[in-house]
Amino acid sequence: MMTVKLLRWIVLPPIVLLVMALAVANRGSVTFSLDPFDSISPSIGLEVPLFLIVLISVLVGILIGGMGAWTQAKRKAARSKASLPETNGLPVLRE
Template identity: 35%
Template sequence: MSKLKRIISLVIFVPLGIVLIVLAVANRQSVTLALNPFRPEDSMLSVSAPFFLFLILAVLIGMAIGSAVTWWNQGRYRRQARVEAREAMKWQGQHAAATTPRTVSQLPSK
C-alpha cells in the first residue's frame, strides 16, 4: 500500500509542481494586492509583489490550513490510540509479572 501512495503522490505533486513553476516564470510582473475593498487605492492596506509570490503563498497557506484541519479531525483517533496503548502496556505488564519465574528468595516460606 505504501508504494501505491508514493506513486499517487508523484502523479499528483510532480505535475502540480511543474504547473507552479511555469506560472511563476510566466507571471513575473508586479501586481498590487489591495486589502481594502472600499478604497483599493489606499496604499496602507495594499501590497505590491510579483504575481508568482502571491500564487506560491496561496498554495502554502492552503496546504497549511488543510494540514491543520486534517490533524484536528484525526485527534479522536490519536486519543483512542493512546488510551489503547496504555491499556496494552498495563495488560502486558500484568502478564509479564504473572509469568516471571520466581527466585528462591521470592518463594513463599513454610
C-alpha cells in the first residue's frame, strides 16, 4: 500500500505539469462543430479553446472507464457472493 502512495507522488506531478503545459500552449480558439456536413459555417458549433476540448474529452473518458470498472466490480462481487455458501462467520474450506 505504501508503494502505491509513493508511486502516486512520483507519477502524478509530471502528469499535472504536462496538463498545465498543454493548457498554456493551446489557448487559441477553435470551432467545435457538431455539424458533419458543413465545415465552413456549421449550424451547430462553439468557439472554445483547444485545451478545453482536450481536457473535457479526457475527463469524459475517465468517467466512462470508471463507470465500466465499477459495474464490472459490482457484477464480480455479486457473482462471488452468490457462489459462496452461507456461514455463521466461520471460514469455509473449499474443495
